[in-house]
Amino acid sequence: MSSNAVNSHPLRCWAEIDLAALERNLKLIRASLPPHIRYVAVVKADAYGHGLHHTAARLMHAGADLFAVANVTEAAALRELGPGWPILVLSPLLPEEDHALAENDLAATVSSADEVARFDAVGHAAGRPVPVHLKIDTGMGRLGVWHEDAPALCQTILAAPHLRLAGVFTHFASPDDDLAFTAEQRRRFLAALERCPGLKLNEIFVHADNSAGLETMPGTSPFNAVRVGLLQFGVLPHPHSLLAQVHTEPVxxxxxxxxxxxxxxxxxxxxxxxxxxxxxxxxxxxxxxxxxxxxxxxxxxxxxxxxxxxxxxxxxxxxxxxxxxxxxxxxxxxxxxxxxxxxxxxxxxxxxxxxxxxxxxxxxxxxxxxxxxxxxxxxxxxxx
Ligand SMILES: Cc1ncc(COP(=O)(O)O)c(C=O)c1O
Structure with a gap:
């Protein structure tokens, strides 16, 4: 490798990204899950430093169903790869970024009634509904509406004329080392969903599991998607992870x-x-x-x-x-x-x-x- 050069400059320090391994990893992860589970590829932060364009293009080819990025700048860069790929923005938008949702055909994460009103206005102005994923805070204490208040926010979204509810999700705080709390987060999430009348779970993405979550993902449940970052790059979320059985390789x-x-x-x-x-x-x-x-x-x-x-x-x-x-x-x-x-x-x-x-x-x-x-x-x- 050291005889290689980039733009005729010899390499002094470089990262090698094995896209073939990435593709194999996605397929191995999919094969380890029930066939109906959809794959949300987390490619925020320049695809965890691997390079957004190359990584996302290969994950598209390998069959990812949806891409998750941190913000609208990352989303716009991903959109350059082509129209049609569903993209979810995971972090909150600043109000001056809202217009980018319609411009780049993005789905937004919603945690508050204020966001519902803002994104509904974007959909109104664009003349087509903005897709949103309702995020429910089940104990991470970061984004999302607190789980007890989720049914009310869900109703607000369903009643907003210019929004389309495309998903509901939560995020685990300690899926690698606190199985009891992870189970409690799953319970809170499912309980909140049960109290949301009008939700058609089989028509939207229902997701919670990041890499470590996969270790405890129940066989049958309303969860119909996973949200994977680290594992697709061939790295286990912790040293004793059961996910070693998936046999992903370093990328x-x-x-x-x-x-x-x-x-x-x-x-x-x-x-x-x-x-x-x-x-x-x-x-x-x-x-x-x-x-x-x-x-x-x-x-x-x-x-x-x-x-x-x-x-x-x-x-x-x-x-x-x-x-x-x-x-x-x-x-x-x-x-x-x-x-x-x-x-x-x-x-x-x-x-x-x-x-x-x-x-x-x-x-x-x-x-x-x-x-x-x-x-x-x-x-x-x-x-x-
Ligand atoms: C909301 C959210 N979902 C999913 C992931 C992916 O997690 P992991 O890389 O552990 O698979 C992250 C990563 O930080 C995240 O913030």
Missing amino acids: FSFSTRVGLVKSLPAGTTVSYGRTHTLPHTTTVAILCAGYADGLPRSASNRASVLIRGRRCPVLGRVTMDQTIVDVTDVPGVAVGDDAVLVGRQGGAEITLAEFSHNADTIPWETLTSVTKRVPRLYKTALGT
């Missing part, structure tokens, strides 16, 4: 190159703040990536990288553009060698989970923190 890998190799004497302190002192003569490699690429400073003195198939620990603080690693035990390390931050090299692997753990963060944040400076290279062949 994202992250690499840099060795820019300099040198020997430093025992007692030398390394990098800003002098947080690491070399106990003996050490061969160090200076990598062409730092926190301005998405290798977080919190990985200082904790992460490892793979060079020549061997693990090399980060020494001292990660800096803006460079990171120092110990290559004393790896024979022959040379300027230009690939250094894998996340991914496989030889028989070794650093998973996104391990990298994130070493950076004191979560995979969602790691993926969305890889910066603009890092070119995304797309692997498209379908393979096996």
